[in-house]
Amino acid sequence: MPDTQSEKQEIIIVADAEALAPSIRFSDFGLSPDILRALNDQGYINPTPIQAEAIPIVLQGRDVMGAAQTGTGKTAGFALPIIQLLLAHANTSASPARHPVRALILTPTRELADQVAENVKAYCRHTALRATVVFGGIDMAPQTAALRSGIEIVIATPGRLLDHVQQKTISLSQTQILVMDEADRMLDMGFLPDLQRILNLLPKERQSLMFSATFSAEIKKLAGSFLKNPVTIEVARSNATADNVTQTMYRIDDQAKLDAVSFIIRERNLKQVIVFSNTKIGASRLAKHLESEGVNASAIHGDKSQNERMAALEAFKQGAIEVLVATDVAARGLDIAELPCVINFDLPYNAEDYVHRIGRTGRAGASGDAISLCTEKDERLLVDIEKMIKHKFVRAELVGFVAKVRTSERERAPRREDGENRAEARGGRTESRSDSRSDSRSASSDRSNQHTRSAYASLPRKEKIDPWFLKPYEPTPSAIESAQNSQTAQTKPKGKLAALLGGMPKR
Known part of the structure; x- marks a missing residue:
């Protein structure tokens, strides 16, 4: 007999985060001492609102759609209960058959996959459970061996996971739990065919979880096709930005954006900042410009190899790089402690990406600044974000900023000014002997060219159009004869069918 109680409560919306008691601890959820020990190693005692709401429901085996602001700890919200549920299968056997894939966590980007894998490995450090990450851009051999x-527990991007499925190095037949992290992006950026192939490989009876900072109506509709009686958890207002992040729009x-x-x-003396660009070329160009200005900067985007991207991220986390210029490949999943500021060099084409970008700062309750540069052509994008x-932004002016004259503007200036500037750079010696001879030759050449141009100008201009092309069409005699022959052939009576089949009968 079906549980009518649960059918009536298909969707439960929890939007009031302030109603949660601040005294809730991770130990109140009945988690294993090994998990609590790992949390204690990292200094985690009290859960965030999304964790406090999601962990008990996931432990019940229910499907969940979790929406919360970026940086509120969604990863622990699904990772901790998954580890708790899988502890019943934990063992120290050396046989691979005793360690099948029981939980699959899918992410849209390599950086997010690596970040989630680090957290999962930290949470199950004191257990016998094994976790690994697989994503593209690097050699498959180490992943295959693992x-x-x-x-x-496998954390993966869809494309590389399907590569391993094709190579028959992974089996998903015993997977009990599926997680889609940043689910809106998973379903919105062309992953849907890959996701459908992966879903077909999973058992029908499983627990499915979706977590993200934003959920549109379309995403909720798509999620309803493979989530069973899900509990929807919305902590704070959906698609909201954190209150501890100061947002400024210039x-x-x-x-003038590069110089800005x-x-x-320099003005804010920023030593660790992420600058977001919409294009790969724009990111590389901005990083080179900052380096020319004496700023230690590096760019990460899709054209960089995975090893280059990971090396740049690690250098940025360690403080060796001051500015990380990134496309939206880095807007999801980057967890950098105490990141003070992010800058939107370009406003994102997708308004939801603005929430994820500025969510890189102000994490775990810390304060942060989100600065955006808005040009006249960005007005429509800004309205979509608002x-x-x-939230209505005040378009502020960048006080004290004076844009430099770019190369294209100097090229439009007269050549004479360029010559004077170069002479001043040489110490003001503008009337050297060689320069005077050059000037006299130049003046003589100019007078000669002027005389030649005036001479040519006095000559009458020739007609460029041949009059022959203005005559009406007159057919040639051969064309007339050909047309008459064609007409005669068309009017000639056709032969009898018998002539075509073997000749005419004798008379």
């Missing part, structure tokens, strides 16, 4: 040794001319970023970094986050 999978064949037996792994209970109106800037498009040609340099000015902001509608989504329900």
Whole structure:
């Protein structure tokens, strides 16, 4: 007999985070002492609102749609109960058959996959459970070796996971729990065909979880096709930005954006900042510009190899790189402690990405700054952002900033000014002997060219159009004869069918 109680409560919305008691501890959830020990190693005692709401429900085996602001600890919200549920299968056997894949966590980007894997490994450090991460851009051999040794928890990007499925180095037939982290992006950026193939490989009876900072109506509709009676958890307002992040919008001319970023970094003495660009070329160009200004910067984007991207991220976390210029490949999943500021060099094309970008700062309750540069052509994008986050920005002016004259503007200046500037750079010696001879030759050449141009100008201009092309069409005699023959052939009576089949009968 079906449980009518649960059918009536298909969706439960929890939107009031302030109602949670601040005295809740992780030990109140009935987690294993090994998990609590790992949490204590990292200094975690009290759960965040999304963790406090999600952990008990996931432990019940229910499907969950969890929506919360970026940086509120969604990873622990699903990772901790998964580890608790899988502890019943934990063992120290060396046989790979005793360690099948029981939990699969899918992420849209390599960086997020690596970040989630680090957290999961830290949480199950004192247990016998094994976890690994697989993503593209690096050699498959180490991943294959790890999978064949037996792994209970796999964190993966969809493309590389399907590569391993095709190579038959992973089996998903015993997977009990599926997690889609940053689910809106998973379903919104072309992953849907890959996701459908992966879902077909999983057992029908499983627990499915979806977590993200944003859920649109379309995403909720798609999620309803594979979530069974899900509990929807919305902590705070959906698509909201954190209150501890100060958001500033500067109106800037498009040609002055490069210099504006340099000015902001120097003026605020920023030593660790992420600058977001919409394009790979723009990210590389901005990083080179900052380096030319004496700022230690590096760029990460899709054209960089995975090893280069991971090395840049590690150097940034360690403080060896002051500015990390990134495309939206880094807008999800980067967890950098006490990141003071993010800068939107370009406003994102997708308004929801604005929430994820500025969510890189102000994490775990810390304060942060989110600075955006808005040009005249970005006004439509800004209006979309304001509608989504329900906040009206004041377009401020960047006080004290004076844009430099770019190369394209200097090229439009007269050549004479360039010559004077170069002479001044040489120490003001503008009337050397060689320069005077050059000037006299130049003046003589100019007079000669002027005389030649005036001579040519006095000559009458020739007609460029041949009159022959203005005559009406007149057919040639051969064309007339050909047309008459064609007409005669068309009017000639056709032969009898018998002539075609073997000749005419004799008379």
